[in-house]
Each structure stands twice: as structure tokens, then as C-alpha cells.
Amino acid sequence: MNLLNDYGYRETQDFAPYTAARVTAEHRERYELVGEQGAFYGRLKSAIYFGEQGAEPFPTVGDFVLVEFNPTGDSRIVQTLPRRSVFERPDPSYGRARPQAVAANFDFVFIVQSLNRDFNVKKLARYLTLTWQSGAQPVVVLTKLDLREPGYADFIAAAEREAFGAPVRAVSSKTGENLESLREFLQQGKTVALLGSSGAGKSSLVNALAGESVMETGAVRESDARGRHTTTHRALLRLSCGALVIDTPGMRELGMWDVTQGLGSAFQDVADLAAQCRFSDCKHGREPGCAVRAAIERGELPAERLVQYRKLRNEARFSDDPARYRRERSEVAKKRARQSRK
Numbered sequence: 001m002n003l004l005n006d007y008g009y010r011e012t013q014d015f016a017p018y019t020a021a022r023v024t025a026e027h028r029e030r031y032e033l034v035g036e037q038g039a040f041y042g043r044l045k046s047a048i049y050f051g052e053q054g055a056e057p058f059p060t061v062g063d064f065v066l067v068e069f070n071p072t073g074d075s076r077i078v079q080t081l082p083r084r085s086v087f088e089r090p091d092p093s094y095g096r097a098r099p100q101a102v103a104a105n106f107d108f109v110f111i112v113q114s115l116n117r118d119f120n121v122k123k124l125a126r127y128l129t130l131t132w133q134s135g136a137q138p139v140v141v142l143t144k145l146d147l148r149e150p151g152y153a154d155f156i157a158a159a160e161r162e163a164f165g166a167p168v169r170a171v172s173s174k175t176g177e178n179l180e181s182l183r184e185f186l187q188q189g190k191t192v193a194l195l196g197s198s199g200a201g202k203s204s205l206v207n208a209l210a211g212e213s214v215m216e217t218g219a220v221r222e223s224d225a226r227g228r229h230t231t232t233h234r235a236l237l238r239l240s241c242g243a244l245v246i247d248t249p250g251m252r253e254l255g256m257w258d259v260t261q262g263l264g265s266a267f268q269d270v271a272d273l274a275a276q277c278r279f280s281d282c283k284h285g286r287e288p289g290c291a292v293r294a295a296i297e298r299g300e301l302p303a304e305r306l307v308q309y310r311k312l313r314n315e316a317r318f319s320d321d322p323a324r325y326r327r328e329r330s331e332v333a334k335k336r337a338r339q340s341r342k
């Protein structure tokens, strides 16, 4: 096992003459990388990343890349290896028209929310959808358990309903209470990405999980444009237990963009059935020939699945076109009002 395997690398292919490495942090034009040689810096090879084809996705934190290794200066990144999971957001520098990856190759996503007034079940549903869409497995981590704020038990129950079978863990980073319940996800060479609003307790959680022994691979210093040295926050950390943690500012800005896609994979069972409904725009209500309702009646699909599917689909519709969503909602409300008057 070399250092790169410790950093979650699982490929067995020989990429010689190139060297494989993992991106641990991203700066303006430079990437911090870890390979079997240790920690080093890399820059994109322009001919490949900015050339005519321009198809190579820009690396992000967590990516495995191939480099032309340079022992005396910055190495050249020549390829972004295929990702097993990814979080993307609209790229601000391309008029939001194309996606920009903000984290890649994580196995679990800790969806972090605090057990106080900031707890928000809608946001949780959003993060769950994003995670299902990313290709990784969600774990809901409810922080600040030690505060025992009014309603905290209801928040836990609500999270469990929303999580739909995904693990839910209530913990305290302050007292360490129940932190051991997260150990099953913190495995050697497995990567955990943190998702959650500001103040939810992500940094505190990482510090509590890391204890004193966050593993460093080298000094993290960078010269900025004015030649100043700034100590940068490494976005991919290795804990003493051997697990890797991704915590980046980009993850904090993840919105609801392109959330629709996630529905297919998380609700493949419902989607497959819906494809067999007589009407392509079947709402799975009282329409004749509805395959979804039929499956529920036969006991082959839990009715809860349909409820959850609808909920997420509504969320997704909202993100696609908030104005249309509100128009439709008000149409529904008007119709209901007319009916109840009758």
C-alpha cells in the first residue's frame, strides 16, 4: 500500500508514464496533490484543459488525476480520472450554463444540521436529493445534541421520516456524545463529504472526529498574486482512523441546481412503474391504467414511496422554475377553494 492508496485510490491500472494523484486542495491556478511521492503541487496542462476539444472536466477536491510528475517544480495535470461520485453547481464563470464540480469521489455524505431552530426539514430533503444524485450514500448527522434544545426529539423524528432509511445520527461535537456512532462510516480509505449550512457544526464535527491527530502530508503554504504567503485550509483531510474528509467552501454553496436528475436513481422503483402507466403524464392519482397505484394495491410498492417521490418531485420542480411552480400551486389552491365552495 502506498500513500495514494491511503488516500482512497483503488485503480489497479498502470498509467505509466503518468503518475496518479489525488487533489487535496484547489487554489486559483494550482492544485495541491498527494501521490505516492507525497504532497506536491500541480497545474493544468493547457493544451488538454483549454485546448480545442476542451472536454476534460476541470479537477476538483477529491479528484484522482494523472500528472507528468516534476520533482523540482509544479507537475502538469493531464487527465481527470472518471469519478465515482460528484457534487456539481452552475459554474459562475460560464454564465451558470455548465456545471462545475465542487467535490468528487466520496463514499458517504454527512448531511449536517443542528438540533435547534436552524433545523430545517425542507433543506434536509434537498440535501438528501443532492446526495442521492451525487452517487454517494447519505448519512444525516444532527449536531448539538448536548444542548437538548426544546423540540430536539421531534427534529430527530422528523429527520428519520425524511431520510427514508438513510442512517440518522444525533451527536455532540462538544461533549463527544454518540460520536462513535459515526465510526462505521469512517473507514480506512473511504471518503466522507460534509454538506450543510453555515453554523451547522461541520468544522466542529471534523475537529471532534480528528482529535489532535489530523494527518498532515506537508506544509500548506501558497504565494498569492502579491507574493504574500497565506496558509490555506486543506479541503481534503486524512483522519487518524484512516478515513478522508472533504469540507470545502464550494460545498456550502450547493443549491438545488439540476436536482431533477437525482429522482430517477433514488426512486428507480417508482420511475420504472410510472413508465408503465397508461398516460405518460399520469399523476398516479385516480387515472385509469396507473401502474404505480396498482403496485401499491398489490402490496409491491409501499405507499410511502409514492408520497416521498411526490414530495421530492415537487421540490425539484420548484428548483427548475420557481415562478411556474408558484403559478401551479396557486392554480391548485384556487381549484380547491372553488370545490369547497360548491
Ligand SMILES: Nc1nc2c(ncn2[C@@H]2O[C@H](COP(=O)(O)OP(=O)(O)OP(=O)(O)O)[C@@H](O)[C@H]2O)c(=O)[nH]1
Residues within 6 Å of the ligand: 143, 144, 145, 146, 147, 171, 172, 173, 174, 175, 196, 197, 198, 199, 200, 201, 202, 203, 204, 205, 252
Ligand atoms: N453546544 C454545541 N455547540 C456546537 C456543536 N457543534 C458546533 N457547535 C457550535 O456551533 C457554532 C458553529 O459551528 P461550526 O463548526 O463553526 O459550524 P460550520 O458548519 O463549520 O460553519 P461554517 O464554517 O460557517 O460553514 C460554533 O459556535 C460551535 O462551537 C455541538 O455539538 N454542541
Ligand SMILES: [Zn+2]
Residues within 6 Å of the ligand: 274, 277, 278, 282, 283, 284, 285, 287, 289, 290, 291, 292, 293
Ligand atoms: Zn400512474
